[in-house]
Amino acid sequence: MKAPVLLIGLIVPLLAGCMQAAGRGAAPPAVVAEEATKAAARSVVAPLVAAQVPETEADALTNCILDNVTPSELTSIAAAASAPSVDPATANLISGVLARPETISCATVALTK
Numbered sequence: 001m002k003a004p005v006l007l008i009g010l011i012v013p014l015l016a017g018c019m020q021a022a023g024r025g026a027a028p029p030a031v032v033a034e035e036a037t038k039a040a041a042r043s044v045v046a047p048l049v050a051a052q053v054p055e056t057e058a059d060a061l062t063n064c065i066l067d068n069v070t071p072s073e074l075t076s077i078a079a080a081a082s083a084p085s086v087d088p089a090t091a092n093l094i095s096g097v098l099a100r101p102e103t104i105s106c107a108t109v110a111l112t113k
Contacts, residue, residue: 040078041066044086045094057111064106065097073097 027035045065050058069077073093080090097103 037074037078038066040081041069041074044077044080044090048086048091048094060110061098061107064103064110065094067106068100068103069097 042062046058046062049062049065053061066074076093077090080086098107
């Protein structure tokens with residue numbers, strides 16, 4: 001009987017701390033999930049871009065690609081992060097996003113600064 005009481009004694013302060021953090025402007029779960037998905041997608045896109053362009057331009061180009069994907073495309077690219085290598089369909093998706101006028105415009109602005 002003492003174990004559950006001890007466990008509750010540990011969980012209640014932990015939950016109280018979480019609630020306080022949430023009240024102080026912690027990001028909503030949807031925002032956290034989107035940021036995690038974008039980070040996973042970045043881990044797929046960045047190496048592909050870095051293999052093709054100089055390092056100084058790779059970050060800006062990666063940002064432009066990620067800024068111009070649809071939510072479903074972002075999810076598809078992020079899913080490839082768990083694979084040992086990027087499959088052709090994901091590489092083609094990224095190439096397609098890069099070829100969009102909005103992405104080209106973004107890259108032009110970013111790379112001419």
